[in-house]
Amino acid sequence: MHRIRRIVLAVGLAASISGAKGQTTVRVGTASAAQGQKATGYLEVPAGVDGATSIPVVVVHGAKPGKVLALVSGAHGTEYASIIAIEKLIDRLDPAQISGTVILVPLVNIASFEQKVPHVNPVDGKSMNRFYPGKADGTQTERASYLITKEIVDRCDYLIDYHGGDLDESLRPYAYWAPTGREEQDRISKLMVLAFGLDHIIIWRERPSDPAATRYLDNTAAVLGKPSIVVEAGHAGTVETDDVALLVNGTLSTMHALKMLPGESRPIENPVWIEKLADVLAEGPGIWYPLVKRGTYVSAGMKLGTITDYVGRVIAEPRAPVSGVVLHVNAVPSLKKGDNIADIGVVAAQAP
Numbered sequence: 001m002h003r004i005r006r007i008v009l010a011v012g013l014a015a016s017i018s019g020a021k022g023q024t025t026v027r028v029g030t031a032s033a034a035q036g037q038k039a040t041g042y043l044e045v046p047a048g049v050d051g052a053t054s055i056p057v058v059v060v061h062g063a064k065p066g067k068v069l070a071l072v073s074g075a076h077g078t079e080y081a082s083i084i085a086i087e088k089l090i091d092r093l094d095p096a097q098i099s100g101t102v103i104l105v106p107l108v109n110i111a112s113f114e115q116k117v118p119h120v121n122p123v124d125g126k127s128m129n130r131f132y133p134g135k136a137d138g139t140q141t142e143r144a145s146y147l148i149t150k151e152i153v154d155r156c157d158y159l160i161d162y163h164g165g166d167l168d169e170s171l172r173p174y175a176y177w178a179p180t181g182r183e184e185q186d187r188i189s190k191l192m193v194l195a196f197g198l199d200h201i202i203i204w205r206e207r208p209s210d211p212a213a214t215r216y217l218d219n220t221a222a223v224l225g226k227p228s229i230v231v232e233a234g235h236a237g238t239v240e241t242d243d244v245a246l247l248v249n250g251t252l253s254t255m256h257a258l259k260m261l262p263g264e265s266r267p268i269e270n271p272v273w274i275e276k277l278a279d280v281l282a283e284g285p286g287i288w289y290p291l292v293k294r295g296t297y298v299s300a301g302m303k304l305g306t307i308t309d310y311v312g313r314v315i316a317e318p319r320a321p322v323s324g325v326v327l328h329v330n331a332v333p334s335l336k337k338g339d340n341i342a343d344i345g346v347v348a349a350q351a352p
């Protein structure tokens with residue numbers, strides 16, 4: 001008994017020593033980081049049916065061997081708090097302390113950021129989190145998604161996708177946890193989402209399972225068996241300290257939980273689990289006068305606000321289709337047909 005244990009231990013030790021000796025270099029796009037180094041570069045998306053783009057990437061190659069964690073932000077380039085959080089992490093992560101490698105992509109959708117266009121890439125009018133796994137010969141969004149799949153998703157072990165309320169969305173912070181039915185993967189993704197610490201967690205079921213049509217970045221990693229979560233904080237063009245801190249500290253806590261950083265994680269103990277989302281959409285254009293704020297609890301049938309035409313006549317009074325928490329509500333008076341007026345989360349009866 002003892003002898004067998006000792007042999008197993010010796011084998012384990014030898015393996016870890018040889019791993020530590022391998023002074024490898026991690027290359028992502030044009031960024032190339034030797035062990036214990038931080039490097040910056042670009043994912044160069046070549047020109048195709050439309051223009052080229054260069055997506056910035058940072059590789060933090062830890063001094064000790066370990067897993068690869070990808071942090072991706074700015075698919076929606078005006079969800080600023082999530083972008084600034086990754087900028088802070090670029091500075092904050094110290095390779096000397098890290099086991100494994102962290103790949104940070106702070107801003108996927110550069111044209112959106114620079115031109116202040118919410119929701120889509122203004123180059124091709126497409127959301128940069130709906131066209132995964134991408135296409136080498138598609139429009140810019142599809143080519144960028146293709147490159148991110150090859151360079152980031154294929155090489156990581158875990159992935160976190162960062163979002164928030166866009167320019168026109170007043171959003172309270174929340175995370176998505178998407179169980180896949182694969183027990184070990186779901187155990188780790190749940191560990192990640194609890195360690196991240198956001199106090200509202202949406203259980204996201206029924207997602208595409210076809211690897212050729214995954215749509216979302218985190219789902220592209222998930223169908224390949226990689227534990228992945230989505231986190232959201234920030235609202236309507238603001239960069240509030242509290243929102244950025246939630247995302248920065250949540251990331252560090254998740255890295256503690258994944259044993260990529262020494263120290264203890266601070267998991268949320270009793271989050272509000274959301275089991276269903278109800279979108280309230282505008283039936284036509286008008287001026288929006290809200291009666292609720294992000295985070296407000298509403299009962300089914302409760303009036304959410306008023307919509308008038310441009311001479312002050314009331315044309316609609318949208319009501320909550322379900323009882324739940326207002327996860328986000330339209331932050332500006334402008335409304336066109338089909339716009340999302342509010343998103344209401346139905347609280348799950350029990351934790352999953």
Ligand SMILES: [Zn+2]
Nearest residue numbers: 076079163164
């Ligand atoms: Zn987003």
